[in-house]
Amino acid sequence: MELDDIASIAILVFSQTAFVTAEKIRSSLPNSVIYSLAGRVPKNSKQYNTFGKCIQEQYKAKKIILALCSTGIIIRSLAPLIKNKFTEPPVIAIAEDGSCVIPLLGATKGANQLAEKLALILDCQAAITTSGERRFGINLLYPPKGLKLINPDHAKKFISALLNGATVRIEGAHPWILNSRLPISDKATHVIRILQQIDEPYSEKANELAFRQQISLQKGRVSVVGLGPGKREFRTFSAENALKNADDIIGYNFYIDLSKPFAKHQLLHKSDNHEEIARANHALALASEGRHAVLISSGDPGIYAMASAVFEAWEQADESLSDIDLVIEPGISAAFAAAARFGSPLGHDFAVISLSDNLKSWEIIEKRLRLASRADMVLALYNPVSKTRKRQLCNAIEILYQEKLSDTIVALAHDISREGENLKIMTLKQLRAQDVTSRTVIFIGSSKTRIFRKNNKDWVYTPRSYK
16 A cells, blocks of 8 residues: 555544644645544534544554544554554554654554654654664665565564664665665675566575565656745745655755755655756656656746756657656745845846856847846846856946946845845945855846835835836
């Protein structure tokens, strides 16, 4: 049972406090149904009269159970039904106020991974007690999509040996294994074997766990997510949900670090800057295997970011990739976040221009700077400098001197919503290249852009009317 394929999740509650928490969970898990004790929670939920009977019915139906109550009542109610850990559904206890999440049953069906996802939803801790997973950072009983454990009866003895000091040799390769903390040794007598071919023959061996690559029947997805300018509170709910539901997170090192926290089952694929097409192709390849890959960008992914790179790669890809789901999750752009700090400098017509000439010529940039300036539009300038691009900003300032008045209002926003945030307001004649870094957004006002002081702060805005 893959968590993404669940027909229904049963959320059982006793009280109004628990119902509020359950509604928060339901908003993030659309396949969930709330069951509440009759007479106590007269809201939009199914009603039950006896908790024990209700939870047993859900368990027999192989539904995932999220019970917002004490662990004791759950255990006493389900004890007569507990028989085989390889077939039992996930059963998770959650504090009524959502302050902690405890997976009780169903580790082989993804209970621990779901508990981590719930902890992200509720902003709390998941109390994972599975010894192997806590020590090695991997649940060998619950491999990711596209991989199947083919000799589960060996797992108990195998994991016990590792917990007691045995090392393990890896035959084959998979990032799920390589990203773990397993005690790997080339001389180990215990072996984890990854069978790359679906029809590759295998004979069971002592001291060995074997996993086989599977063809996924599930439709893959690529979500291109905008993180916003920095702090987590600037992310949209849809971006947060995409991150929580991902199997794989792909991105530039710095942006992956901004995306924390992650669930333990999620695989991180970090890369250097300027590898956009490679990242896009990697995400498409993962989606072709039925996985949900999230590509992350700062700001909005459609503004000088990963969305266009994905479409460039997808357009050129072969027909085998034509059927994946592709979703662009918008984010708050650096320009919009910075504008909000100053007031409303983009209150009338404006143009956004990147000063990077990596993907276009400087002649094009100069033409656009001149024409937008002559049209008296507010300018938001991205990518002003980099380690290898110093002269472009100086050239741009010279062009602006020629096309705009020297007292034009200029606003510089550096590291918006990150540590070291800094705002400066000046006139065009005061603008110097040394005031700008690669993480600065530059606003060049129109002839109508104004500045005034209220509440001990200078505010910049461009009036709505242009007369």
